[in-house]
Amino acid sequence: MKTSPAQALLAGLLPSVAAQSCPDYSSYAKTRHEPFSSGKHAHASMRPAPACRTFNSSTVESLLTNTTAAIADPDLARLFQNTYPNTLDTAIRWRGHTASNPSEELAFIITGDIDAMWLRDSANQLLSYLPLLEPDAAPNNPDSIASLYRGVINLQARYLLTSPFCNSFQPPAESGIPPTTNPAASGDTVFPAYDSAKVFECKYELDSLASFLELSAAYYEATHDAAFFGKFSWLDAVQALLTTTKAMTAGTYADDGTVLKSPYTFTRQTTRATETLANDGAGSPVRKTGMVRSAFRPSDDAVLFQFLVPSNMLFAEALARAGLIVAELEQGEKAPKGLAEDMAAFSKGVREAVTKHGIVPVLSKNGTGVETVYAYEVDGFGAAGLMDDANVPSLLAAPVYGYLANVDAVYQRTRARVLSAEGNPYFMAGSVISAVGGPHAGPGMAWPMASVVRILTSDDDDEIVRVLRELVGSTDGLGLMHESVNSNNASQWTRQWFSWANGLFGQMILDLHLRKPHILQQSFQ
Numbered sequence: 001m002k003t004s005p006a007q008a009l010l011a012g013l014l015p016s017v018a019a020q021s022c023p024d025y026s027s028y029a030k031t032r033h034e035p036f037s038s039g040k041h042a043h044a045s046m047r048p049a050p051a052c053r054t055f056n057s058s059t060v061e062s063l064l065t066n067t068t069a070a071i072a073d074p075d076l077a078r079l080f081q082n083t084y085p086n087t088l089d090t091a092i093r094w095r096g097h098t099a100s101n102p103s104e105e106l107a108f109i110i111t112g113d114i115d116a117m118w119l120r121d122s123a124n125q126l127l128s129y130l131p132l133l134e135p136d137a138a139p140n141n142p143d144s145i146a147s148l149y150r151g152v153i154n155l156q157a158r159y160l161l162t163s164p165f166c167n168s169f170q171p172p173a174e175s176g177i178p179p180t181t182n183p184a185a186s187g188d189t190v191f192p193a194y195d196s197a198k199v200f201e202c203k204y205e206l207d208s209l210a211s212f213l214e215l216s217a218a219y220y221e222a223t224h225d226a227a228f229f230g231k232f233s234w235l236d237a238v239q240a241l242l243t244t245t246k247a248m249t250a251g252t253y254a255d256d257g258t259v260l261k262s263p264y265t266f267t268r269q270t271t272r273a274t275e276t277l278a279n280d281g282a283g284s285p286v287r288k289t290g291m292v293r294s295a296f297r298p299s300d301d302a303v304l305f306q307f308l309v310p311s312n313m314l315f316a317e318a319l320a321r322a323g324l325i326v327a328e329l330e331q332g333e334k335a336p337k338g339l340a341e342d343m344a345a346f347s348k349g350v351r352e353a354v355t356k357h358g359i360v361p362v363l364s365k366n367g368t369g370v371e372t373v374y375a376y377e378v379d380g381f382g383a384a385g386l387m388d389d390a391n392v393p394s395l396l397a398a399p400v401y402g403y404l405a406n407v408d409a410v411y412q413r414t415r416a417r418v419l420s421a422e423g424n425p426y427f428m429a430g431s432v433i434s435a436v437g438g439p440h441a442g443p444g445m446a447w448p449m450a451s452v453v454r455i456l457t458s459d460d461d462d463e464i465v466r467v468l469r470e471l472v473g474s475t476d477g478l479g480l481m482h483e484s485v486n487s488n489n490a491s492q493w494t495r496q497w498f499s500w501a502n503g504l505f506g507q508m509i510l511d512l513h514l515r516k517p518h519i520l521q522q523s524f525q
Contacts, residue, residue, distance in 0.1 A: 021051075021052070022048065022049070022051070022052035023048075023052075025048060025090045025113075025497060026112070026113035026496070026497055028046075028048065029046060029478070029480060029496040029497045030478075030496050031044075032044035032477055032478060032479075033045050033046060037074045037075050037077070037078035037479070038074045039073060039074040039075035039078075039524075039525055040075070040525050041075040041472060041473060041475070041477060042075075042477060043075050043078040043079060043082070043475065043477060043478070043479030044078075044082075044477060044478055044479045045078070045081075045082070045479070046082040046478065046479050046480055047081070047082060047085065047089055048089055048090065053085075053088065053089045053090070054088065054089065054090060054091065054092035054093070055088040055089075055092040055148070056088075056143075057088060057132075057143065057145065059132050059145070060084075060085055060088060060129070060132065063084075063131075063132065063510075064080070064081055064084065064085065067080065067509065067510065067513055068080060068081055070513055070517060070520050070521075071509070071520045071521075072520065072521045072522065072523060073472070073520075073522065073523050073524045073525065075472050075524060075525070076468070076472050076509075076520070076524055078479050079471075079472060079475070079479055079505065080505075080506055080509045082479045082480055082502070083479075083480060083481055083502035083503065083505045083506045084128070084502070084503065084505070084506025084507075084509070084510075085506075086480070086499045086502035086503060086506075087109065087125040087126075087128065087129075087499040087500075087502070087503050088129075090497070090499060091109050091110050091111065091112070091125065091499045092107065092108075092109055092148070093108045093109060093110045093115065093117075093171070093175075093177070094106075094107070094108040094171060094172075094175040094177060095107045095108070095142070095147075095148075095151055096172075096174050096175065097174070098154070098174065098232075099173070099174050101232070103231075104154055104231075104232050105147055105150045105151040105154055106151050106154055106155045106158075106172055106174065106175075107147075107148050107150075107151025107152045107154075107155060108155060108171050108172060108175055108177070109121075109122040109125055109126070109152060110499075111125070111498070111499055111500055112495065112497040112498055112499060113497055114180060114200075115170075115171060115177060115180040116168050116169065116170060116171075116180055116182070116200035116201070117155070117159075117168065117169050117171075117200075118167060118168045118208070119156055119159065119160075119167060119168070119169075119208035119209070119211055119212055120167070120205065120207050120208045120211045120298060121499075121500050122152055122156070123152070123156070123211035123212065123214060123215040124211065124392065124500050124503070124504070125499055125500050125503055126145075126148060126149055126152055126215060127214070127215065127218060127503075127507075128503030128504060128506060128507045129145050129148075129503070130218055130222065131510055132145050133145050133146060133149060133218070133219065133222040133223065134146065134222060134223065135223045135224070135225060146219070146223060146225075149215070149218075149219045150219070150228060152215065153212075153215060153216055153219060153234065154232055154233070154234075155172060156212045156215070156237070157212075157232065157233045157234050157236070157237035158172070158233065158237075159198075160209070160212060160237040160240050160241055161233060161236055161237055161240055162194075162195075162198050162199070163192070163194045163195075163198070163199050163202060164209070164240050164241060164243075164244040165190075165192060165194075165202060165204040165244060165263075165264050166194055166199045166201065166202035166203070166204070167201060167202070167203045167204070167205045167208045167296070167300070168199070168200040168201040168202075168203075169198065169199055169200055170196075170197060170198050170199065170200050179196070179197050179198075179200075180200060182196070182200050182201055184201070184268070184270075184275075185200070185201050185202070185268070187268065187269045188202065188266065188267070188268050189265075189266070189267045189268075189281065190202045190264075190265070190266050190267075190281075191262075191264065191265045191266075191281070192264070201300075202266070203266065203295065203296040203300055204248075204264045204266065204294065204295040204296060205294055205295070205296045205297070205298065205300070205311070206245070206248070206292050206293070206294035206308060206311040206312065206315055207294070207297075207298045207308075207310075207311040207314055207315075207393050209241050209244065209245060209315065210311065210314040210315040210318045210319070210393070211314075211318070212237070212241065213238075213241070213315075213318035213319055213321070213322040214314065214317075214318040214321070214322075214401065216229065216234065216322050216325065217318060217321035217322045217324070217325065220322075220324070220325045221321070226325055226328040226329060226332075229325050229326075229329060230329050230332070230334035230335065235326070235329070235334075235335055235336075235339075238322065238326070238339075238343075239339070242342070242343070242346070244263075245292045245315070245346075246346070247263040248263055248264070248292050248293040248294075249288065249289075249290065249291070249292055249293070250263070250288060250293075251285075251286050251287045251288035251289075251380065252282070252285035252286055252287070253285070253287075262281075262282040262283070264295060265277070265280065265281030265282050266281045266295055267280065267281040273302070274301035274302050274439050274440070275301075275302065276302060277295055277302055283295055283302075283303065283306050284303075284304065284305060284306065284379060285379065285381070286305070286306045286307060286379050286380050286381075287379065287380030287381050288380065289307060289353045289356070289357045289378075289380040290349045290350060290352060290353030290356075290357075291307040291309075291312045291350055291353040291354060291357065291358070291378075291380075292307075292311075292312055292315060292350060293306040293307060294306060294307075294308040294311050294312075297311075297389055297391065297438075298310075298311070298389065298391035298392060298393060298394070299389055299390070299391045299438050299439075299440040300440070301389075301438065301439050301440050303377055304377055304385050305377035305378050305379040305383055305384070305385055306377070306379065307357065307358070307377060307378045307379060307380060308376070308377050309354060309358040309374055309375055309376055309377060309378065309395065310376070310388075310393040310394050310395050310397070310398065311393055312350055312353070312354050312358070313354060313393060313398055313401070313403040313404075314393040314401050314403065315347075315350060316347045316348075316350040316351045316354065316403070317347075317401060317402050317403045318401075319343050319346060319347040319350070320343070320344060320347040320348075321402075322343065323340045323343035323344050323347065324340070326339050326340040326343060327340035357378050357380060358374055358375055358378055359372050359373070359374055359375075359410055360372065360373065360374075360375045360378070360384045360386075362386060362417075365416070365417075365420070365422065365423065371413055372410055372413070373386070373410060373413045373414040373417055374395050374398075374410060374411070374414040376388055376389070376395060386417070386423070386424075387418075387424050387425050387426055388418040388424055388426065388427075388436050389426065389436070389438040389439075389440075390426075390435070390436045390437055390438050390446075390447030390449050390450040390484075391438065391440075391447075391449065392449070392453060392504075394418075394436070394450070394453065395414050395415075395418055396415060396418050396419070396436060396450065396453050396454065396457060397453045397456075397457070398411060399411070399456075399457050400453060400456050400457060406457045406458075406459070415457065418436060419436070419454065424436065426438050426439070426443075428443070428444055428445065428446035428487040429487060430444075430446065430486070430487025430488040431487070431488050432446075432470065432473065432474060432485065432486070432487055432488055432489065432490045433446045433448070433451065433470040433471070433473075433474045433485055433487055433490075434446065434470065434487060435447055435448065435450045435451040435454070435467075435470075435487070436450035437450070437484060437487075440484075441483065441484035441494055444486055444487060444488075445484035445485065445486060445487070445494065446484060446485055446486075446487040447483065447484050447485075447501075448471055448474055448481045448482060448484075448485060448501060448505070449481070449483075449500075449501045449504060451467050451470060451471050452471070452481075452501070452504050452505050452507075452508045453504075454467050455467055455468060455508050455511075455512070456507075456508055456511060461516065461519060464512070464516065464519055465519060465522060465524075468519070468524060469524045471505070472524045473490065473524075474490050475490070476490050476491050476493060478496060480496065480497070480498075480502055481498060481501040481502050481504075481505050482494060482495055482496065482498065482501070483495035483498045483501065
């Protein structure tokens with residue numbers, strides 16, 4: 001595959017003179033650049049010059065132009081222009097092919113200012129461009145969104161075959177990009193062991209495995225290209241994933257009370273409780289329920305109770321969808337017979353376990369009775385964590401990833417608690433933005449990502465307009481979505497470059513353009 005100037009620059013292949021013309025985006029994104037939007041927030045223009053973008057797509061540019069024309073508010077329009085293409089503009093760190101097979105595409109996508117690829121983040125970054133995904137007009141078209149999807153799926157499959165318990169990985173050897181040192185992980189004690197030349201961090205997160213399946217299913221449903229999944233190592237990766245997740249359905253104790261060896265353990269020398277696991281790395285005890293354990297949340301924070309309900313929701317849904325790919329491959333004798341049936345049964349069992357153990361009784365908000373809601377985490381012994389975290393998958397986002405409809409009664413009760421300071425200890429109410437946060441950034445720090453999910457799961461115009469107005473005013477003039485923002489002070493925020501959140505914001509605007517176009521004609525001044 002021919003390497004573009006921007007890709008060569010990012011891979012360190014061009015001379016220093018060229019590098020000076022394309023600034024490091026982690027620094028570039030900290031400074032406001034003209035022209036500013038004409039609204040009261042005067043949002044900066046934050047896209048790099050076309051020659052410095054890591055992926056250029058005429059389809060994306062046309063969509064930006066057409067959708068922006070439907071947005072009346074100048075600050076909101078600038079936010080959409082900056083955010084939606086951010087992954088393509090800045091985060092396609094390298095593209096190429098497998099050394100042993102020139103027809104196997106690879107794509108290495110970073111989430112921001114670290115040269116590492118998170119399974120969950122890279123999958124979600126591409127899912128923002130799902131409306132543009134279609135079959136290639138020509139085979140191996142290097143400039144298509146479909147090519148990016150294939151490249152990421154192939155590389156994620158390699159990662160899963162390398163270390164299926166790990167969440168974040170080093171650049172592939174073919175890229176020529178050296179491995180990135182991770183000081184935080186230097187003293188980690190992890191079982192199974194991993195190679196730090198291939199793995200950036202090894203926090204076992206169920207949602208990472210589920211995201212691989214979700215991305216695969218999205219590609220298949222949009223392109224109907226089942227043949228792709230039978231060509232390389234996707235099927236092997238799926239079977240490694242199933243082996244891993246089935247092992248993580250085990251409880252802590254055998255029937256006779258014997259303590260079972262955990263398939264995964266993790267300890268880290270740290271001052272933060274969310275960065276390590278209890279009981280010598282095995283985590284808090286669990287009783288076998290049919291759900292799959294997760295050691296860490298989508299935020300990369302340690303769980304309290306290992307059955308993380310939203311991650312099990314996403315896993316069940318994505319596993320069922322990916323099973324349809326396997327079923328088609330079985331018809332062509334390209335997959336082992338019975339694998340699709342096994343995936344469907346596993347998905348069904350996880351769903352049943354979520355319903356049985358993940359829905360818990362709580363005192364109603366008025367204190368006069370009991371109602372049922374989804375817990376965030378459970379342990380199978382009766383303990384439950386009643387909260388939500390901003391990162392997806394979350395309880396709030398369950399309709400976004402297709403587990404249930406937003407009109408579901410239990411979901412609606414759960415949603416009301418999640419979006420309440422009385423029902424969710426990590427709901428950050430403030431004068432600038434009121435949104436779900438989490439222990440990753442700490443109390444008082446609301447996550448714009450959660451506000452975007454709130455809009456995606458709402459049919460209430462008043463709620464959507466109110467939350468959208470908060471988002472427009474939450475960027476400190478930079479015109480990009482931050483990881484978190486002080487709920488009472490927009491000038492205090494974390495991460496100026498967070499491509500996943502940016503893409504999700506753009507995805508939300510496209511959703512409103514289809515679902516509620518009249519809202520985009522309003523002023524948010």
